[in-house]
Amino acid sequence: MDYDRELLTGTVGVLILSLLAERAMYAYEMLQEAERRSAGTFRLKEGTIYPALHQMERTGLLQATWRESPEGRSRKYYTLTSKGRRQAQSKRRQWESLLAAMRAIIGDARA
């Protein structure tokens, strides 16, 4: 199914914060993970994740360190800072309320 790209672009920040709330990841890993969990829905233009990650790092939501991946390759891992954790919780709450509202609307429409 084709989604409006703009719709997805607006979710990049929430996506990153949600994934990193679970554990530290590197960029490609996040892309793969998002695609896997959304059963292919979140197939972003992959390059857009880098400006978003760098921006969040600069604003103090994330911090990055180079370390080895389980495959033995050197990867740049991102983790949430305490500010990032707070932001992740806040975004999560916003999304949940928005989704509930959307579900109510769509549900009503179907009914």
Add this chain to the structure above:
Amino acid sequence: MTHVRDDLDPDALIERLVAAARLESEAERDDLRRELRAHFEDAGTSPEAARAAIARFGGERAIADSLRRVHHVPASSGGRTRWFRLDEFLQDLRFGLRMLARSPAFTLTAIVCLAVGIGATAAVLGWIEGIELRPFPLVTHEDRLVAITGTTRGDSGRDDMSWPDFLDLQRRGTLFEAFIAEKITGANLSIGDRAERVPGSVVSANYFDALGVHPILGRGFRPGDDVGRNAHPDVVIGYRTWKERMDGDPNVIGRMQIVNGLPHTIVGVAPEDFHGTFVGYSFQFWVPASMQPQHIGAGTDQLEDRGARWIEGFAKLKPGVTIQQAQTEVSAIAAQLEREYPATNRGRGVRLYPLWQTPFNNAGALLPTLGVALAVVLSVLLIACSNVSTLLLVRGLARQPEMTLRLALGAGRWRLVRQLLTEGLVLSTIATVAGFVLAYWGRDALAALTPPRGSPLRLPAEFDWRVFAASGAVAFIATIFFALVPAIMSSRVDLAGALRSQAASVVSARGRHWVRSSLVLLQVSLSFVLLVGAGLLVKSLTRVRDASPGFSTDRVLITGLDLFSAGYDAARAKSFQDRLLERVAAIGGVESAAFSRMVPFSYRTYSSGPIAVDGYDAPADQQPTASYNEISPAYMKTMGISLVSGRDFTTADNESSEPVAIVDETMAARYWRGADPIDKRLIVKGRAMRVVGVAKNTKYRNLLETPAPFFYVPLRQNFSALTLLVIRTAQSPASIAPALAREIHALDGHVAPGEIITMREQVRRTTAAQRIAVTILSVFGLVALGLAAMGLYGVMSSTVSQSRRELAVRVALGAGAPDLLRLVLSRGLLLTASGLVLGLTAAVAMTRLMGYLLYEVSPRDPATFVAALVITAMCGAAACFLPAWHATRIDPLRVLRS
């Protein structure tokens, strides 16, 4: 190794992105390089995998832009971001310029709108600076200069001062650095084979020193140069005369120059930027006050006469002295003089004015006009700003995806607002520069709009740092006004908003629509106010034109004849006048002709003096005075002024007969209180005259004056060689000029008539202030209406284009073209009507301020209001019609499918 095309090579892409990000250190560049390499490693290293990874990676340019922007956004420092960074500003500036260049039609429209508004504001501010606030370039401490005139108790107007009173002020004033006397005059300057009538001034000897103006050649006047009847025939000449008429001769000092028939020694040349101290004229000569009898008195000495009032002037306050303190002191001195010289000074006072209220030159005359002009141009600027604001809002809609992306990338709303404000700043900077060019180009427009009185007027706009600073500030405030609201509205995009935008654009646009509608309301109401203002002034000017001044304006021609300057003594002048009247009367079509020292509505001042009437006791503190005109027989008939009772002057009323006078109705009513004044005694300056006639009231100085006592005396009994020739004829000035010149020439080849004009033209020239106001209001009223119509059209067009889906549904459900037309038109007309209601309220409040510019027209004249209402409503309807018609052309199938 397989050859990989550059655009399919991940390494090449990585290098391009690293370069595009413009990172500051090698370490940062290396970090980004490693991270991106890791990405393509994970995606697979085979050519096919690499190709797929590049395809999934996304648009190189957008990502490069984002990376660059991210790495140039200020990093969080201690949780707070700096609100201004130069590099960011420059980045915004470049981006703004690119965005504006991408839509030239929008950019050009916005710049033209703003340039008109800012340019007009700068021009009016320049005029206010050059005419009202700092009218005299080169004068030092202009801020301490005040204008000074005499006053008469019981009369709200102003009067001139006498020379002895002026000298007493100079001697007794302790709060003043100097008192400066001056009186405007004109002279024939004959240089080589060409004579030119130029304006000049009779001044006190301290004139140049007190003003701090240093002649570029020679000197100013010396102390004592203003003492002794015609004792110091020295002249300082104006720069233009020296440069153009004397070829800038450096050896001109000490040379003789004939001024008003008398040789003067040139003692100095004024600097190029010094034009004297009479707003409106560029003086070409200055002579010391000792030369008053020659230049103003037409032979009579008014230097010793405390009753002769002819001086206007200025005073320079000592540092720190306020105008109120100074006024207290001059009033005290005037009171002393009143006690010391009751015969001449009873009821006489002295008044100080700030320069911008100077009552005796164009500063005071143009003040209300410039006040109205400033209000008008600021309204136009406001309308222009609203228009640009509307354009920016509409454009903001088109840029919503860009804003969404940038917000998603964490740019922050303040960052977006700043970006949009920077674009606004770019627009207003270009418009300000263009506006300044427009204003500078039109700096002499005011002088061009003002009818000249013999000499070209000089009413330039002054563009100094203050005007630039004030206009710049206005432009900056305007930028905030027009750019901030759209910037905030356009940056207000969020996920929820983006979601809603898919549903129906009309709904999503409600917030913006509300703002845009308010802006249109503002435009419609302001342009209505301007139209009402213009309408009232046009009507007032028509009334002024049609008003009867009490004398004939048609078929009466006037021209100056200066026998005094031509060297005539009184006896020769009288003989010349008699013979000329005979010859003029013989010219075909001439019904009558007469001489008078003055004609109504002239810039020169009437003779005036203290009067006494038998049986009339003035209040103890008042000295009755009246102005009078010296006229020859047939003046009344020629001017069309009828006599209520008694008789006109005849040739028998001459030097050897009993002094007589004709009083006007106001004078008769005030001093004889209803009794018949014929054959009663009138004492003028101690000289008894018998009243022989009562004349109808006329206007003497301008159409708006209130009636004041006035009388006439025979020219022969009060002789002047500086007179005007008045001719009653059906001929035009142009057709009679050759015959008149021929007759004068036949009597004396060295005498030439001045400019020949009709009395109608003479009256017209006194309505300059009203006519300038009419022109300014009409021009800008129309500009405002055009801008408002544009604004309304813009709003209605974008409403229609955003509501295409909704309109298409209506069509699909069976709505016809008339329904759609009605729907859209009613919305536009509702906006117009609301704007008109607002405008009506504002106009009722604001037109009261124009009262002093209106003549026999109420500031709430219903006909004018209705006319403005109809014009604005029609313009509004026209602006809505086109978008409404477009709405009827919507193809529902295509719209709903898209």
